[in-house]
Amino acid sequence: MRLFKKHIILLTLLLSGYLSLYGQDSTLVGTSINWDLAKCIDYAKKNNIQINALRLSQQTSQQEYLLAKAARLPDLSGSASQTVAHGNNFSNGDNGRHSGFNASGSYGLSSSVTLYNGNFINNNIQQKNLSVQSANLSIIQQENDITLQITQAYLSVLLDKETIVYNTDLLNTTKAQVDLQQKRYNVGSVARKDLIQLQAQQATDQYSLVSATNTERGDLITLKQLLLLPTDVKFDIAKPDTIIAPTDSISAFRDAEQTALQTRPEVKNSELGVKIAQYDVDKARAGYKPSITAGASVNSGYANGQNSSFGSQINNNFYQQLAVTLAIPIFTKRVVKTQVEEAKIAVKQAQLDLKDTRVTLSQTVERAYINVQNARSQYDAAAEEYKYSKESYRIASEQLKVGVANTVDFLLQKNLFVQAQQSFVQAKYNTLLTLKIYDFYRGVPIKL
Known part of the structure; x- marks a missing residue:
């Protein structure tokens, strides 16, 4: 399960990794940081x-909303x-031919309002x-997704x-056992095979520690x-003082499901997608x-060669106009009807999307x-297995x-203990992770 979740994270990185350079915070370049979970989540939400x-x-949507409101105003x-x-120019008086320039101008203001x-x-506007x-x-919704990741x-x-801590302790214990066995071998109290078996175990413990260290490096x-x-x-991350697997009772599934369906942003x-689609139907029906519309305009103009001056012409040619226009759609070649029907189909699609979202969320919460x-x-x-395996390993170590104690029997007990220890540690963090995810769907913020 843990490996599967890592694959999901790596897939996310492949989708967004090539763009990551554009989201990096230049103020952190060359620094050393040690963050707790809250700081990591806060930084991720910002960057x-x-x-x-x-x-x-969202800013684009806000501008479109302002534009829609401005449609009420006159232009x-x-x-x-x-x-x-x-x-x-030809003159009849002297049969002469003359050329010249004529200048004219027109100026106006116009306004209309629906x-x-x-x-x-x-x-x-409502849409x-x-x-x-x-x-x-x-x-x-995206913040929630990155929070879980x-x-x-x-x-x-x-x-x-x-x-790493557990493996380090195991390795140190094995080293002490090898040293003790080496001393016994030197005085001839144990066979060489017993010493070699412990030395092989030490190499195994060393490998396990190196592997755990490499895994930590990759996960970091x-x-x-x-x-x-x-x-x-x-x-690096700030490690809490203690990590204890929660033992409180689990909230009822139905309560968590209802909370999620009522509060989750998706x-x-x-x-909202259904309501937005319904407004498209109403907007399309407006075509029926x-x-x-009302309009007004003021205009004036002049032309040279007239007997009056520029100012007089502007004054004499100044006129104002008011108009109210009524447009009645009579035949639109099925354009409006098609727009209405397509909008209705979009509403049904939005309703299906809503149903799918609710079903998917219910299934996710149930999972x-x-x-x-x-x-x-x-x-x-x-935990039960770890408790008894730890005691058996302690007794075998003392023997x-x-x-x-027989070296083979001791190593058998140790391997059983190592397996129980690994299962216990993984189960502890898996329990913590699954409960945090479940509580998150219930609206409980994630924190350690």
């Missing part, structure tokens, strides 16, 4: 590329044209407002660190890349209704609930120390 891309989309435009023409268009503007809310929910990667590193890189930290940052976003139950059962069994 994640997908989240910041959604923030830009105002000005125009000015200046013309200079050259031509030949008085009624089938409530299209109001519906568009764009919902789009802004939807964009905000998309940000929260960071938590999983962080706990993987904590598991590695605890494994995974977490570091999820955070989009610069490559030359020395990164459900709210899908509900008449529209009323999280089962994972908690399974992890809790495994932890209880692993080996005083020379009354």
